[in-house]
Amino acid sequence: MKIIRKINLSVVILFLTIFSLGVIYPLVYVVSAAFSPGNSIASLNIIPFADGFTTQHFVHLFTNTKYLTWFRNTLIIATSTSALTILVASLGAYVFSRFHFAVKKGMMLTMLILQIFPSFVGMIAIYVILLRIGGLDQLWGLVLVYLAGNIPYNTWMVKSYIDTISKSLDESARIDGANHLTIFWKIILPIARPIIIFLGISSFTAPWMDFIFPKMVLRSADKQTLALGLFSFVTDKKNEFTTFAAGSLLVAIPFIIFFIISQKTMVTSFGGAAVKE
Amino acid sequence: MGTRLKEDGSSKKQLLITSILFMGFGHMVYLKQYIKGAIYAAIEIIMLCMLPVIISKVNGLITLGSPQPELPVKLREHSIFMLIDGVMIFAVVLLFFVIYFISVRSALNDYKDFCIEKKLKGNKASMSGLLGKAFPIFGLAPTVILIIFFVVVPLVFAAGVAFTNYSAPKHIPPNNTVDWVGFDNFVTMFGGDATWTSALGRVALWTLAWAILATVTCYFGGMIMAVVLLDNKLKIAPLFRGIFILPYAVPSVVSMLVWQNLLNGSFGTVNRTLMQLGVIDKVIPWLSDPWLAKFTVVMINLWAGFPYFMLLITGTMTAISADLFEAAKIDGAGRYQLFRKITLPLVLYQTMPLIIMSFTHNINNFGAIFFLTGGDPVVADSTVTSAGGTDILVTWIYKLTINLSKYNYASVLAIMIFVILAPFAIFNFRRTKSYKEGEL
Incomplete structure (x- = not known):
């Protein structure tokens, strides 16, 4: 019984891990793109952070x-x-x-x-x-x-x-x-x-x-x-995915931090709305 | 006829007639509220001065201008301005009558107070009503004005355009005028023109399928995650929950544009990864095959949308009383039965209004489609109708307006969205507490 439960649990953890990798993959890729040299997404290595590290896109954003x-x-x-x-x-x-x-x-x-x-x-x-x-x-x-x-x-x-x-x-x-x-x-x-x-x-x-x-x-x-x-x-005319990634990162980070902090409150107000109506 | 009011209430008729005769006269002549009366009278005088304008605008609304090829383009009558002005004038006249009604009622109410208190309120007392009896008017004025001019007038205008021929290439002001055409556009869309009719059928069906699939996948995806994370008493559950929330926290325009690039057929990272791993030989057309693209948008929407329901269902599930589970366990229920017979029905019941809201939201989910596929890929009728394989009604409206300038057809679609969604809105309205308790 105990062994079955343990196997069960590891299956669940394995499933959750694979799933979270899938969930997090595009986000990690954006972060890596923001710091990678090059312009378009075609030139990026498929493995995140394998292209080296640069902050030129951020500099580009603020200067050009x-x-x-x-x-x-x-x-x-x-x-x-x-x-x-x-x-x-x-x-x-x-x-x-x-x-x-x-x-x-x-x-x-x-x-x-x-x-x-x-x-x-x-x-x-x-x-x-x-x-x-x-x-x-x-x-x-x-x-x-x-x-x-x-x-x-x-x-x-x-x-x-x-x-x-x-x-x-x-x-x-x-x-x-x-x-x-x-x-x-x-x-x-x-x-x-x-x-x-x-x-x-x-x-x-x-x-x-x-x-x-x-x-x-x-x-x-x-x-x-x-x-x-x-x-x-990232319109059809030009593909500056890396610059886009850098710019998005700067907007998304405050959003994410804020979101994680206020997560509990949000759940209660959503849930509260559901129960009340 | 004296201007003194009788205290027994018999002067009501006099006051009523005077107030109706000219706005504010009742206040000035009988109630001695000169300031308030003067303001009301000024409003009516302004309206009377505007009468010629009103008549010409209403006339403009009826005729929508006549073609004047002999004039330079700038001086020709602009049908669209005439249509909007006409609708706005109607709103102004409506507001005027509302104010008229309010003025007459306020005169009668003040008279009622006079009969009880036996003395007239002065100018000052009547103006302080702004924070007293007149508060609802003062409090709702910004709401009403904003909604009328930025929501109602545009929507009435859009509905009106559905009955005109406002479309490129022949009827774009100021070069040409636009005319009323009755139900012609509806006839074209619903059977008159094979290309448009089949495109409409296709897009409408996909819109419904999309809204149902998007809602159901996100709901049950979120539910599975909530149940798995709550049920297994994992120590690292908060970590997983934290990761799963991330897609919801990222602004959707950003995440959709990112996915659009990742899934790009030729240079997208997903295809390149799969090819280097040796899983596939040639690229998978994630976003360029009509059917696969439909599947992809639903899946990406699941990625972006399941966290919301996971949070929501986690909240609802933790609120279910533990006694229920204990009792069921004593009766010998297994984990599956517990879920099937207790958790699921309770959660479903409590989150029903939000499921409906999510469904209506998805019908109008412009961002999820437009930023991921742009409504593409092109299908057989796309060159004529501009509706691509993943276009839903709202994105099609956008394209018809921006790319094709077929405003008349876009307006027909807007009316269709209304017909589809109004029942849901009313259903949710009738479920609200205040409606049930008859407070409204």
């Missing part, structure tokens, strides 16, 4: 390309999108959760249906509207587009959370003379912090890798984002 500009633009876009999404979505969610008015059900159902469309379905109209308000080739134009796209789903998400906060808290504050804005700011937001943080993170991370809208809205070389820049390294 606009990597820093892309990074700064993306950071500005992501930060503003995240902050504005939190503000608008949570304020809307508070109203939906705490007030009763004539068109509420209709509005909520409309938002639910709107969020099933990928926003680029309406991109021609968005383009023309941005053209009219001078938002083309402007970072704030892109932020507006993201913000509007984020609102329907996230308002719902935050609203479901605020629904679970007891209304007696609001009422006792109101007796003490607090107005709605104070209640929202001082009571609801602090209690809803887990979902607000989750919302902030998800709306912060999305713009880093979005492609369609930056491509449509941002034209000039100084307004490009990271996704556009990285994509330009």
